[in-house]
Amino acid sequence: MYELTAVTKHYTRSRETVQALDGIDLTIPDGDRLVIQGPTGGGKSTLLQMLGGLDRPTSGRIVLDGIDLAALPEARLTRVRSENIGFVFQSFNLIPTLTAQENVETALVPLGVKPKQRREQAAEALKSVGLGERLAHLPGEMSGGQQQRVAIARALVKQPKVLLADEPTGNLDESMRDEIMDVLERMWKELGLTFIMVTHDSALAKKAPRLATIRKGRITVKENTRA
């Protein structure tokens, strides 16, 4: 479970300060599926980075299962991140010279998993996203939707508690968008993940059971009874 209290984030550019997050209080229970929307520049990606421990807030607490990510020393933060948090980005972020299987394996290296077991777990994760026949393909030999499925397998191979997705369908056409959302929803259900997704896509936002809106660094959360 996440408990955020009075989280702020300021960025300073030349002499100007941007208040990207302006006092965020938010509880995200285990197994939640939370969608975050809002206007461009509102603070969505900044919040996701804070939740993932990729960056630290200027002030406030970001407590994940009793541990304040904002206060952890760098090495421990990296460890918490590698064990507990999977990321999926709009731009896939695969390594172009590695095969699908090798890309997925990279998530297990920091955890000290032995090479043989890494290969097996990566193959299993790729099978679970429907890419069992594509283990040896390079990213450049796959469609956008397939590349995003490799990225999902890489995020989930370590069996994290939390999956964070920043515009995961932003680079995909409509049919692939539905395919990727189906994979993400299936994984959320099967693995009991806490799934937090940023999207600009109002059709996806409408389907979310819980919808957070961030404007000018401030958040409101609504339960969506029609979803």
Ligand SMILES: Nc1ncnc2c1ncn2[C@@H]1O[C@H](COP(=O)(O)OP(=O)(O)OP(=O)(O)O)[C@@H](O)[C@H]1O
């Ligand atoms: N590294 C940075 N340095 C300076 N300012 C930043 C940095 N990252 C974000 N900002 C600023 O913080 C504010 C929030 O940015 P953020 O990327 O979180 O918004 P967003 O809601 O995700 O926007 P978008 O929908 O366009 O991706 C913006 O004004 C942005 O310009």
